[in-house]
Amino acid sequence: MFKINENYQKLPGSYLFSTIAKKVSEYQEKNPDRRVIRLGIGDVTQPIAPAIIDAMHRAVDEMGNAETFRGYAPDLGYDFLRKAIADNDYRARGCEVSEDEIFVSDGAKSDSANIQEIFAESCRIAVCDPVYPVYVDSNVMAGRTGDYDAKTETWSRVIYMPTTAENHFVPEFPRETPDIIYLCLPNNPTGTTLTKSQLQEWVDYANRIGAVILYDAAYEAYISEDDVAHSIYECEGARTCAIEIRSFSKNAGFTGVRLGFTVVPKDLKCGDVSLNAMWARRHGTKFNGAPYIVQRAGEAVYTDAGKAQVKEQVAYYMKNAATIKTGLADAGYEVFGGVNAPYIWMRTPQGMTSWEFFDYLLENANVVGTPGSGFGPSGEGYFRLTAFGNYENTVEALERIKAL
């Protein structure tokens, strides 16, 4: 008789966004005349830029023509895209990353969930708290997290690194020694990040203790401050301890197009086993390449026109971020993030829980955000608003909040 992977049974329900959707639809039903503005989900709203649309049309035509048709893509990505990435995201910033260290994928979510597979089950992971839930959940499925304590909402073998206003959103080196350290910078949901010198300390720490940093840089395009690294490979020594995961979702609006990549440096080894070779084997066995059309779309992001157009989109969202941040501050709230990231993180007022504030905001301002507690126990007492809405709605949402 077959048996299931029992680790799945340990996973608590994943109800954050479904609970939000349910509460909103109940509210709308009872109050059909109110126009609810959604600043909750981290999905983009601007259409794909013209240079990218053109590239996709061309690629579609190629697929319809016998002379230019493309079948299976190389498992690890087309050379044209890997070169564009290496040139623009790395060489242009002085980082040593070569084409064959770049693995093109269908997105950062897949990569950040799958990357744990190449590590031993015994490895202990450390995560910032609050953080993107996929890191912990994918390790739960792999049996790496121990037991769940429903009261504290923590796993016995996961090392949590609180990232809160109290430590200025700079996580401390944990007391217990981790083997794998997840860092999402700029961070989702707090919208905060580390300076390059703070990140360098993490690289040094990881090299010292023999840990791997899984560095999720999905929000890199939103960095506006000079002393913040765009890639972990700007730090010395990162090539021996860090894997970097990148996305086209937030810089170029590819949430529904699906493209990402992961960098595994050849200097990253366990004894004499190359993690680059392991990830190549994993990719080659369990993945069949990103679509040709989508890889051409990715290439177009790096053309002059593409760069200018996606920069405009990022600026559009960051104008929203500034609107939210200033508006909330004017209304007397304690506000974080929003400078190097499209997320604004606020402390809930008067000791309200995250969900209490969610209800309060929905009912009184008809604005939807995301309760911070959904991203980890240290997110309790915080609330996330995103800059991915349209500008007019964002302005109106803030007017309503200020009028409370």
Next chain:
Amino acid sequence: MFKINENYQKLPGSYLFSTIAKKVSEYQEKNPDRRVIRLGIGDVTQPIAPAIIDAMHRAVDEMGNAETFRGYAPDLGYDFLRKAIADNDYRARGCEVSEDEIFVSDGAKSDSANIQEIFAESCRIAVCDPVYPVYVDSNVMAGRTGDYDAKTETWSRVIYMPTTAENHFVPEFPRETPDIIYLCLPNNPTGTTLTKSQLQEWVDYANRIGAVILYDAAYEAYISEDDVAHSIYECEGARTCAIEIRSFSKNAGFTGVRLGFTVVPKDLKCGDVSLNAMWARRHGTKFNGAPYIVQRAGEAVYTDAGKAQVKEQVAYYMKNAATIKTGLADAGYEVFGGVNAPYIWMRTPQGMTSWEFFDYLLENANVVGTPGSGFGPSGEGYFRLTAFGNYENTVEALERIKAL
């Protein structure tokens, strides 16, 4: 100090197609005047059909327009595609499969490699021999296969079911009891399949012993005989024991477009745990949906124009299959498959090994095929030719082989 997943170290090198490529390029270098014809790799060559190209252009335009832009797709697939699949692939054949039992993915390779994750590490797998290598390799990575014996090229905990001319390519129920049974039907590489009543016996067997059948139906579109099931759900009782994996790669040429789906019936349970719910959780955690553009392409496969056009492509390839099959038989070879599948499987002549025949054919006919031993130990002494080339080349390749 972090540790790696040691199971990766057990994997023998995966050299089949790279060795073929190396041998061909060496031959071409020495013999630049010879025109080599490749009937080796299972990749399609016909361009994407016009109805599908039109649908992709429309979807690309939607993505470039603020009113019609789509961000994150539903993790499990858009309703429009799940409905088209349920209607056309299942309801039209009298199979009971509902929309929420269909999980849209980026392809059958990913699904067939990832599906093992929801089972316990202790499960024993059974595979046909020879077969698509991903089934075994993905289980090696998960630590489910025991030790590798380089001499016999087998794993100690894998149950091999020889599928050869001696048993008319009908695998026997194994002596040891498996928990998970992989069946690829029509089979890659043998191009053979089972009748519906033979498949029914496997379903009954699986239900009797409490095993799950992982049914890979990637070549379903090539079935030409009436007594062959297009879906395992045509068999009674399959809903309590079978997961079906399907692809758009071979019926509609999507090898570079990337789309597939997996059916997990709600009646498939381990105790009271639903495998449908487990796969939904896996998909929702580790995957972020197939691209909108690609899902619209998939939908177009099921339109009247799409159906007619992909049917023509399948017929084109099957004309190649008939050409190969007849040509080889005329030349005195023992030939199998090619009736319900785009693969022709032949016995090597005069006791040659698969690789000896590869060299012989390359050097004397300038034709490239795939050595059967690359698909499993029982593939030794066989050779695979594929019908995915163009017709003129296929005819010429067979003329050359007949002239040997």
